[in-house]
Amino acid sequence: GQNIDQPTEMTATEGAIVQINCTYQTSGFNGLFWYQQHAGEAPTFLSYNVLDGLEEKGRFSSFLSRSKGYSYLLLKELQMKDSASYLCAVMDSNYQLIWGAGTKLIIKP
């Protein structure tokens, strides 16, 4: 079956760095997405990785290793507004998104 695993909840301190991991097993691979979702709102797109390596976009970076079925989202210089759920999703061979359950990130002052 298809499976996306990510931690349920993480806590970090304002100004610090946090890494949210995601491992996946899917039928085919056409890219991995990270989304941010604040409570009660729809997810917003953060990043897309289809090749191995690190993609940097401001305070957020995303890494992919296809051979390991592994990705992480790295958030630097954490701000209180970064408190949200972070969803990992993989596009399978049918170009459908398989979603993880999300990681709730709590930022403390």
Add this chain to the structure above:
Amino acid sequence: GAVVSQHPSRVICKSGTSVKIECRSLDFQATTMFWYRQFPKQSLMLMATSNEGSKATYEQGVEKDKFLINHASLTLSTLTVTSAHPEDSSFYICSASVAENEQFFGPGTRLTVL
């Protein structure tokens, strides 16, 4: 950037009534639109995928006669929840896709069935 709107943002209805939710891509033409449902503290669950002018493809376990999807144009898709019941209360989110590597999400519609 690409903008997707949904209407209404919130709806409360009586059990047994039908509710229509609209999803529009405002500044682009979407080849594919997706409908998701999200229960509290759970991930998005894909309900169906629709392409303009063709029948929607429903995920396993989603009743196509209960959740009617009409994708009439490249900028509009509608989801009608027929004979809604309290267990249908959820957050319904649409997304629209131009290319295969990105989906743009609508803001969501919170449905409460009394």
